[in-house]
Amino acid sequence: MKKEKESGVKEYEIPALGSLGLLALGDVGLKMWREKREAEEAKEKKESENSNSKDDE
């Protein structure tokens, strides 16, 4: 889930399904997960709309 940047600062890859690690990060982890989840949901929705509109064409 996390990888080291060159600066040594940990960078987190946020899985859309969340993780215990994110919950353990408290409010910050929760916010990051929800944003990622919403972004994924929006992306899926958009893709689905696009595919629907292509089908309509």
Add this chain to the structure above:
Amino acid sequence: MSKRIAKKVLVIGWDAADWKIMTPLIQKGKMPALAKFISEGVHGTIKTLDPPLSPMLWTSMATGYRADKHGITGFVEPLADNSGMRPVTSTSRKTRAIWNILHSEGMKSNVVSWWPTNPTEPINGVMVSNHYQVANKPMKEEWEMPDGTIHPESMKDILAEQRVHPEELTGAHLLPFMPHLKDMDVDKEVKVTHIAKVIANAASVHAASTYLQRETEWDFMAVYHDAIDHFCHAAMKFHPPMRPGIPEDMYKNYKNVVEAGYLFHDMMLERTLSLVDDDTTVIIVSDHGFHSDHLRPRFFVKEPAAPAQEHSPFGMICMRGPGIKKGEKIYGASILDLTPTILSLYGLPIGETMEGKPLVQAFKEEVTIDTIPDWEKVEGDFGTHPTDLQDDPWAAQEAMQQLIELGYIDAPGDDIAQRIEDIKYESRFYVARNLLDAGKHEKAIDALEEIYADTKEVRYGQKLAYAYIGTKKFKKCKALIESLKEKQSEIESENAKLTPEEILKKKKGFLRDVELPNYIDFVEGLLLMHLNRPVKALKLFQKVQENTPGSIDVLLNIGKVCLMRQKWVEAQDAFIQVLSIDESNSFAHHGLGVSLLRRDMLEEALDEFFIAVELNFSMANAHYHIGEALMRLEKYEDAGHAFETAVTLAPGMTKARKWLVEIYEKYISNPVKADEHNKFINDQIKGEIIIVSGLPRSGTSMMMQILDKGGYEVLTDKLREADSNNPKGYYEYEPVKKLMVDKSWLPEAKGKTIKIIAQLLPFLPSNYDYKIIFMEREMSEVLQSQQIMLGKEKDVKSKAFPLGLNDAFQKQLVKVEAWIESQPNVQQLRVQYSNVISNPEEEVDNIISFLGKEGDKENMMEVVDRDLYRNRSK
């Protein structure tokens, strides 16, 4: 003002956290955050209170008081209008919590999810109540917070966002707890939903607390997590190793839950600690432990709050921060110590009425602890509820009941009324147990007598019997045991008409009913033990042991009885059996140590005593025995420390003070301390006297002779010579007759045995310890014997005893017995004259163990002359 050690304090509450689970996880590197924390501070076990019910315990931790003072007496309380029940509320708390005291000192506190904090109090800071995290509706509906969840209102919206709904969770969250989730029928497995709720609740509390840590200024913060307790209740039965009777599929599905729960808490801890600065003192604490090994109960006794039977008496505490020692263990902590410790960290005075102590052993420097009489009496703004919000639900319920009885309002339906009634008794029972736990037996008896009389509930009778034994009300205890025996007969007749299934469906206390015969025998055994009749007590304990093998309580008492009888090897066997079941049983380690000490295995005994006090520091007797063993090893300074600890824990322990006088006078010159202990001894107790008592002609002279022949020094002037009534002598001492007016001769009796008739016993002064061997004989035999002695053989033949003599003697005996039972410095052994004649060996055994000093058993038994039992009724 005492020195302030901490700038800020953060308390993290982990309900039910237990070293028994955490230590192996730490050793395997699975709880790195906690491992690091421990290495940077102090850690140890913490003793819970009885009953181990979370709302009562966490309120004791936050106030420094037990339930009888703080007023939170269980999980639920009646609604003010008597229409039902509600979870306990903060308005029922009668004492100030630590955050109220800090408010009055101008400090800011954040309190998250502490039991019970709904409705939140208007403190300086933020309060998030224990109702905050509970999802009460499906996710698609609006998830509103109940009234009173957040203080101040301005924080409501932002904190509402921090809540995690169980339906938000995905397999990614649940798989670490249940790795076989994909193979499980989630719709049918209620446990899966429950575990998801617990994870979501923990995440909500953690998100709220980390938000407050980051975004607010605070001096004190307290965060309570109930998740470990809930994971354990849900799945401890499936925790490895697998036990017989556990279905394999359930074991496979849920065996990871408990461990995953702890690991999740370690992950949350890492984040929490990353948000505190070096100036913050952090305390992690639990309210009780949780049985995780072979002590896991296989079934619950059916009673309210039954899951608490899984709780174990020792939880965990660790502390880190400025001024706190590093890498050391602390001993003897009680959950009542939390508030006094926090106050002392801030340099604030402890309330003298508080029932705990500051854990100063954790502090690097010695600090002076200031006190004030009572924080409750201090006037000012404490951030508490306005007075019109504070209420006593029980008082309100009583008021409601009166209105119902007067016909002003209708009574609630039968079921609700019965439930409220049950809860009312249960709540009083919890307070009584809490009082017993505190050693306040008299107060507990008042409550228990009432609720037992009203309900005849066996559980209440059981505790009442213990309370009677604890206050030496042996006669009442005996009567109670008789009443329980009657109850047992009733239950047996009722059950004879029922099928086993019907018995199991009986509403209340069915398992207790089943266990009743064993229970009665056990309590009777305890009573006999306290009446110094170890032989009969042992027989009863052995009978119970046969019926319920492996019962720790029974085995412990078998061990204790064997110690009383100086059967050291048998005692050792019993205590080893306890340790094979529960290796952390402090009482068994102590008992085993005594059995070794008495056989001169000093080093081995010391090992056991040290384990005992490490497990349970408050065992004054174990410290005493450490001192005794060290004295014999000529380690006088260390022995002195042990005896000092013993008298700190039990100030009235004169035997420890006597050793201390010897140490300070002979080995470590400290005349001031020697004088201090000498003064205490002289003021309190001047010595021990063995007394043989009873009515005249009840066998007192024979008992004196038995003791004389056994090698016990007797005090007699032999002025009254032997005659046909007492051919072996009277063993009297003339000054005894003037005891009512002259006690100046008593020092001569110190350490000796003297005969004093029953009626004179209440005139004994209270500054001696007395061991009374009280002779009992059939009243008709006593009267016959007295008449013969008075030369009235004719009356004996016609059985024409003076009218009323029998009643008068009986009344006198009742008075004397009441006096004996009320004297803390008196121990008594009741000896049946007829039993001495018929079974001298058993009685001589009892006498030797009662006196605690070896006598010549053979010589003692030879005194018994069956021919002397000449006046027995034929």
